[in-house]
Amino acid sequence: MSLDVPPTARGGAIGAPWRLALRTSGAIDALSRAVGALAAWATLPMIGLAVAAAITAITDRHLGTSWSSAALVEGQWYLFAFVFLLGAPVTLLRGAHVRVDALFGRFGVRGRHWIDLVGGLLFVLPFCVFGFVESWDYVARSWSISEGSPDPGGLPRYPVKTLILVALGLLFLQGVAQCIKHAAALVGVPAALMDLPPSHVDRGSADRTDEELAR
Numbered sequence: 387m388s389l390d391v392p393p394t395a396r397g398g399a400i401g402a403p404w405r406l407a408l409r410t411s412g413a414i415d416a417l418s419r420a421v422g423a424l425a426a427w428a429t430l431p432m433i434g435l436a437v438a439a440a441i442t443a444i445t446d447r448h449l450g451t452s453w454s455s456a457a458l459v460e461g462q463w464y465l466f467a468f469v470f471l472l473g474a475p476v477t478l479l480r481g482a483h484v485r486v487d488a489l490f491g492r493f494g495v496r497g498r499h500w501i502d503l504v505g506g507l508l509f510v511l512p513f514c515v516f517g518f519v520e521s522w523d524y525v526a527r528s529w530s531i532s533e534g535s536p537d538p539g540g541l542p543r544y545p546v547k548t549l550i551l552v553a554l555g556l557l558f559l560q561g562v563a564q565c566i567k568h569a570a571a572l573v574g575v576p577a578a579l580m581d582l583p584p585s586h587v588d589r590g591s592a593d594r595t596d597e598e599l600a601r
Contacts, residue, residue: 411563422476432465456537471553481583514558
């Protein structure tokens with residue numbers, strides 16, 4: 387199915403299909419930013435738990451107290467999993483995932499859009515689907531037995547395992563949003579109308595578009 391070139395590329399208004407697609411990608415972007423902000427704030431209690439675990443371990447060893455617990459230690463890596471997994475979608479949005487840049491930097495903006503569009507369709511989206519399907523039974527089994535910690539006083543396992551499915555679902559949505567934006571850019575939709583990584587924006591055309599929108 388060929389992409390219908392939006393009227394924007396000819397100086398007019400954006401066609402209805404592209405307006406709908408961009409609204410959809412914009413809503414997904416907003417969701418990823420909100421979840422990413424929540425993940426970023428979760429680093430504070432994660433650090434707090436790490437400090438508390440260290441202090442209680444020291445006092446238990448040197449003062450004979452019994453303040454340390456498995457919940458403190460497990461809480462740290464639960465929150466780390468939260469930050470790592472739920473931060474992935476907004477990282478994709480910002481184009482901040484690690485790249486092995488052998489060729490990417492040699493292409494112009496249009497070539498970079500093509501690389502990420504094809505890469506998203508062939509790798510990101512299939513990876514999310516495969517990971518979700520393969521993880522489903524793993525998570526469902528944990529819920530079915532109300533899986534808990536093997537250590538006394540530890541935290542239940544099934545909530546944190548559920549984050550795997552949530553993260554893959556959100557990453558899939560963000561992958562769809564990125565593909566929409568890369569495709570839109572390739573057919574002439576101005577970069578100023580989309581949330582794109584700096585590496586995918588032609589600053590000259592973006593500045594011209596900003597001036598046009600300001601008129």
